[in-house]
Amino acid sequence: MIYADNAATTKMSATAVNTMISVAEEAWGNPSSLYAHGQRAKEILEKARGDIAAVIGAEPREIYFTSGGSEADNQAIMSAAAEGRKKGKMHIVSSAFEHHAVLHTLEKLKKEGFEITLLDVHSNGIVIPSEVESAIRDDTCLVTVMYANNEIGTIQPVKEIGEICRKRNVPFHVDAVQAVGHIPVNVITDSIDMLSASAHKFHGPKGVGFLYAKKGIRLSNLIEGGAQERGKRAGTENVPSIAAMAEALKEEIAKIAEKSAYIAKMRDRLICGLSEIPHSALNGDGKKRLPGNVNFCFEGIEGESLLLLLDDRGICASSGSACTSGSLDPSHVLLAIGRVHDVAHGSLRLSIGEEITDADVEYIIKSVKEVVEYLRGFSPIWRDLVSGKKEFIL
Secondary structure, three states: OEEOEOOOOOOOOHHHHHHHHHHHHHOOOOOOOOOHHHHHHHHHHHHHHHHHHHHHOOOHHHEEEEOOHHHHHHHHHHHHHHHHHHOOOOEEEEEOOOOHHHHHHHHHHHHOOOEEEEEOOOOOOOOOHHHHHHHOOOOEEEEEOOOEOOOOOEEOOHHHHHHHHHHHOOOEEEEOOOOOOOOOOOOOOOOOOEEEEEHHHOOOOOOOEEEEEOOOOOOOOOOOOOOHHHHOOOOOOOHHHHHHHHHHHHHHHHOHHHHHHHHHHHHHHHHHHHOOOOOEEEOOOOOOEOOOEEEEEEOOOOHHHHHHHHHHOOEEOEOOOHHHOOOOOOOHHHHHOOOOHHHHOOEEEEEOOOOOOHHHHHHHHHHHHHHHHHHHHOOHHHHHHHHOOOOOOO
8 A cells, every 4th residue: 555645644653652552551640630640641741742842942831732733723713813802803814725624713703793804825826925914904813824735735935924924913823734743843933823733644643733822822712611721721631642742743853854855856756757647737836835745636537536546556645635525526725726626626635755665656656647547538528628629728
């Protein structure tokens, strides 16, 4: 099997697994308890908080543990909205291709009277900082832009956007779920006020993540019931998973330069090989993208059929976000960068990791070429394109 869907989830590292088991067996006490066994769990919890904070340039007290990126996104956005409402500021700026954890939260706020501005991301999948600045108003209470897109992998000019928000005194939230552990992220140099991350995207366990909130940011509670996480997230902390998350993140950061260079080389080989397929197109900027992300559209085919046939050949891939895999609608990300519905339906996302080999890359290229040709062979859409009844778009 060749696993090329790391944007959906990553395999837990041996370090993360061993840490999780060890803590579960040896420090299973409640970290809120005052006796020694509980305090041992508390020590592990706070060490993980400090380790994670150090990776992103934060202070330990600015890290709040959550169930994952979606919860962190929700809490960040709802908190900024609550503070904005108090001040009569009910305008939020975001982009049209955010993760649904952001977009659906913004839709909810819109029903509550907030005005939402969704910026274009243009054909290269990049938000333009000057357009963010133009969109900010006196009543803007939040700018929320993802660090790297979960489907097409484009890396956003977060530092420039952060500087604009700081200058205009507007809180800046970043969904960094796809970025943390894969590219350097620093909340200080990037002028980030709130940041969301999820462990299972960087070889940690599922069901755990964290929210960074800069000192002075007032968080609203999504979950009530206890004083955990300094009163901002009730519920007994999942210490084994949190400890595993911290160890996985440290491990990834320790080798990030070497790992990223290798994966990016393999990514570029995939892009080069798949670009040889007629009437295909890479989605998003060719260089300003995550090291392991390759996203293509192939005219005249359906992405679902492509995935199933690649699975038959032992290749695990996707056509977009795993969170929307049950939807029949084309990707909102691809529509946002200007792909028409027919073309957006024929998409393929390959998100590779450091275990990929030269032979794997060659096999993926060969397999995609053969499967695309096979599918086009009995596609009525492709026949219409070849016969001239319809015009090619790509």
